[in-house]
Amino acid sequence: MNSKSLISGIVGFALLAAAPLYTSNPYYIHMIGTIMIYAILLFGLDIVVGYTGQVSLGHAGLFGVGSYTAGVLFFKLGAPLWVIIPASIGVTAGFGALLALPALRVTGPYLAMVTLAFGTIIQILINEMDFLTEGPLGIKVPKPSLGGVQLNEHAFYWMVLALLVVSLVVVDRILKSQLGRAFEALRGSPVASDCMGVSVYRYKVYAFVISAGFAGLAGCLYAYSEQYISPNTYNFELTVLFLLAVIMGGRKSRVGSLLGAAIIVILPKLLDDLEMFRIVASTLAVLIAVGGAIAVSKKMTTPKAMALPVLGTIALAGFSFWLQSITDWRLSIFGLMILFVVYYLQDGIVGFVRNLFARKGPRAGHAVVRTAGEHKDAIMNAAAGAGQDLLIAKGVLMQFGGLKAINQVDITVKRGTIHGLIGPNGSGKSTMMNVLTGIYVPTAGSIEFSGRSVVGRTSSDIALSGIARTFQNVQLFGEMTALQNVQVGLHHTFGSNIVDVALHTPRYNREEAASVERGLGLIEFVGLADLANEEARNLPYGKQRLLEIARALALDPQLLLLDEPAAGLTAPDIKELITIIRKIRDHGITVILIEHHMDVVMGVCDNVSVLDFGQKIAEGKPAEVQANEKVIEAYLGGTAA
Amino acid sequence: MLSIKNLEAGYGKVQVLHGISIEVPKGKVVTLIGSNGAGKTTTMRAVSGMIKPTAGEISLSDKRIDGMESYTIAKLGLAHSPEGRRVFATMTVTDNLILGAFPRLTGSRPKGDVANDLDKALELFPRLKERRTQLAGTLSGGEQQMLAMARAVMLNPEIVLLDEPSMGLAPILVEEVFRIIEDLKSRGVTMLLVEQFAAAALKVADYGYVLENGRISVHGDAAKLRDDPAVKAAYLGGGH
Numbered sequence: 048m049n050s051k052s053l054i055s056g057i058v059g060f061a062l063l064a065a066a067p068l069y070t071s072n073p074y075y076i077h078m079i080g081t082i083m084i085y086a087i088l089l090f091g092l093d094i095v096v097g098y099t100g101q102v103s104l105g106h107a108g109l110f111g112v113g114s115y116t117a118g119v120l121f122f123k124l125g126a127p128l129w130v131i132i133p134a135s136i137g138v139t140a141g142f143g144a145l146l147a148l149p150a151l152r153v154t155g156p157y158l159a160m161v162t163l164a165f166g167t168i169i170q171i172l173i174n175e176m177d178f179l180t181e182g183p184l185g186i187k188v189p190k191p192s193l194g195g196v197q198l199n200e201h202a203f204y205w206m207v208l209a210l211l212v213v214s215l216v217v218v219d220r221i222l223k224s225q226l227g228r229a230f231e232a233l234r235g236s237p238v239a240s241d242c243m244g245v246s247v248y249r250y251k252v253y254a255f256v257i258s259a260g261f262a263g264l265a266g267c268l269y270a271y272s273e274q275y276i277s278p279n280t281y282n283f284e285l286t287v288l289f290l291l292a293v294i295m296g297g298r299k300s301r302v303g304s305l306l307g308a309a310i311i312v313i314l315p316k317l318l319d320d321l322e323m324f325r326i327v328a329s330t331l332a333v334l335i336a337v338g339g340a341i342a343v344s345k346k347m348t349t350p351k352a353m354a355l356p357v358l359g360t361i362a363l364a365g366f367s368f369w370l371q372s373i374t375d376w377r378l379s380i381f382g383l384m385i386l387f388v389v390y391y392l393q394d395g396i397v398g399f400v401r402n403l404f405a406r407k408g409p410r411a412g413h414a415v416v417r418t419a420g421e422h423k424d425a426i427m428n429a430a431a432g433a434g435q436d437l438l439i440a441k442g443v444l445m446q447f448g449g450l451k452a453i454n455q456v457d458i459t460v461k462r463g464t465i466h467g468l469i470g471p472n473g474s475g476k477s478t479m480m481n482v483l484t485g486i487y488v489p490t491a492g493s494i495e496f497s498g499r500s501v502v503g504r505t506s507s508d509i510a511l512s513g514i515a516r517t518f519q520n521v522q523l524f525g526e527m528t529a530l531q532n533v534q535v536g537l538h539h540t541f542g543s544n545i546v547d548v549a550l551h552t553p554r555y556n557r558e559e560a561a562s563v564e565r566g567l568g569l570i571e572f573v574g575l576a577d578l579a580n581e582e583a584r585n586l587p588y589g590k591q592r593l594l595e596i597a598r599a600l601a602l603d604p605q606l607l608l609l610d611e612p613a614a615g616l617t618a619p620d621i622k623e624l625i626t627i628i629r630k631i632r633d634h635g636i637t638v639i640l641i642e643h644h645m646d647v648v649m650g651v652c653d654n655v656s657v658l659d660f661g662q663k664i665a666e667g668k669p670a671e672v673q674a675n676e677k678v679i680e681a682y683l684g685g686t687a688a
Numbered sequence: 689m690l691s692i693k694n695l696e697a698g699y700g701k702v703q704v705l706h707g708i709s710i711e712v713p714k715g716k717v718v719t720l721i722g723s724n725g726a727g728k729t730t731t732m733r734a735v736s737g738m739i740k741p742t743a744g745e746i747s748l749s750d751k752r753i754d755g756m757e758s759y760t761i762a763k764l765g766l767a768h769s770p771e772g773r774r775v776f777a778t779m780t781v782t783d784n785l786i787l788g789a790f791p792r793l794t795g796s797r798p799k800g801d802v803a804n805d806l807d808k809a810l811e812l813f814p815r816l817k818e819r820r821t822q823l824a825g826t827l828s829g830g831e832q833q834m835l836a837m838a839r840a841v842m843l844n845p846e847i848v849l850l851d852e853p854s855m856g857l858a859p860i861l862v863e864e865v866f867r868i869i870e871d872l873k874s875r876g877v878t879m880l881l882v883e884q885f886a887a888a889a890l891k892v893a894d895y896g897y898v899l900e901n902g903r904i905s906v907h908g909d910a911a912k913l914r915d916d917p918a919v920k921a922a923y924l925g926g927g928h
Contacts, residue, residue, distance in 0.1 A: 349755075402700075471830070471861070472829040472830035472856070472861060473827075473831070474828075519829075519856065585699060585700070585702055586725075587724045587725030588771070589723075589724030614855050614884075615724070615855045615884055617722070617723050617886060617923055618924060619923070643856060643857060643862075682858050682859065682860055684859055684860035684863050
């Protein structure tokens, strides 16, 4: 957070804190309170929706769990506030873990259906379990007491505000830490996350649990705020509203969550009154017209594309003055406005504004200033024990249905060498990589790495034991910067837990600073220093491949698998790549190289194995292999260099 | 055939092309070479409408196409075989090819005989013929690349854009891809070619442009570029 947004944040919260002093109308105080409570939930929902990219329609259910934990604890046991708040968070987080279980198996629309069912079941359970929840009758919850004094409307408002600020800071810190990067990485590329030692399985559960914790807190506060809870509140409509709020406000933004919460609470109320509606519609028309004009003048869009939204909002404003009574039209107009926002502002309001005023050049993030002077080499040395067998694969068989993609292949790789793996397209080279990194479990055969079998272990486990890789079709985390991509690779260097992250303990600060330092060092190593803060998806193809190498090196691997690193590179880039591969070997890291560019293979490899139709047809020194009749016939062809 | 004038384009805030001009005459093969990030793929994308140019003109057979949607441009006879073999993975080879002819059926150009063209395309790519009932996603990388090229040819195009057709292919297949490009050329197909193997591309092409940081630094007859010492040093490297 930079100083500018910090100041505007403090001013904003000071205004919010002062709100009760300006108006004595409890209606407005209650409304702002509700917005803040929803915002707490949306912070959490954004972790799941915005960062990990999973759709959850179960958050109204989690909200309900929070409310009812508070309600039941108070009603049955008369528990005090300081017990109820942690209990609500804890119980709901538990339910969040439950909700995460299906999320591990299904994605996309299926996940949406499953979470929807989860929410519905929660609502039904609350309704049916009347021995605990009083069923449809609901529970009355008076405002809580703090230190023996019952809080009034204003005091409660300030308490909610304080918890909002705490939630905001905690969520923001989580999302900017290694946890947040792990969440974002899952969305960018699950396969790559696993191969960077970030277990997709574990971090999806974390995301749901943390998200549910905030839903629990919000639910608990909601029970106190309404002073009465009943099952009907936590219905499908509410869950859709939450999701809409995140999307409308803007994904991956705390301001977006606050805005979204404000919209879903205030907009329906504004539409109650015709005068209000006229003001809203006119303001909207002016805003869109001005915004459109700026966008067109900055060449971000064409006048044609802006015509419809501008004319549409002007028509809506005109319509508002033509209307005599709003009651019949209220819901249609609300629906129309939401449709409009979702259709035209796909990045949400915050995303739209950000695009509008975005500066040219690299985006703000970590300052790319490295400490002056000589710094240590960013790559871990793995030279110990050179010459021993590092990887021994024996009789590896990988069968897909009737197809034997790898058929009884033996490969032995000595520590500290560069081992080439070549062969025609479809001969099983990439399959071999996937078997070595645990993406596929071989049908038969044994693979021993550093004296330990890798067969049957998970990808993230294998990655952490020292095998890093790049991918034939680049698997970067596109929305993250180059530096953040490498920092995901450095995830294993973090020992700090969520408490360290939330409190910014010295341990976390030290680890984060170290990861920035090393990350920048690795990026420099592959020659991308000036692109550290560029989003990975904006890098040209060849540079993306280099970034993948930097990310893989971040794992401190003993064995690095490079899958066609030179594909799509031009001659000068290939020279640079060869230098980099040699430097990696000089650090004692063993390399397995799949490549079609013979000049690369011949230039750097110590040994080469050739696959064809899943079988090893040749092996030896590069020159021997190049002269092998079988290899020429199957792979090299007549005139190859 | 294809004429690009002072084209500017980019992604979001990042401008990649700073006013480039390229002419592709009918029946000729023109190649675009340059290092990574120079803007080769961006040029291809701007021409086929996948990204919208921010300035400049692009015309196909004297008709302005800049700002048009990709599907409209395809109907006018421009086929794009994109970088990275984007085939329809869950459809068969035959269906992929027939879809390649789809824009012909809806546009104003002659519809022709799709079944006959399918046979011809399969003759041109014998490997695909063997695998015509297989799902495209199960093909090897090289076969997918051929499928992407064959699908482009199915449009009966006025011009074909080939983006890195040999990327990630075994040396023996690289030769075959260039043989196919030669073959297409001898049939009078106009092509704009982007290739990592700049030397091979300049061998098959009639004319070449060198892109540097989004600007054209050199252009000329392919044979002349091949002998240009500066181009040689920067892009042709040794051997391939």
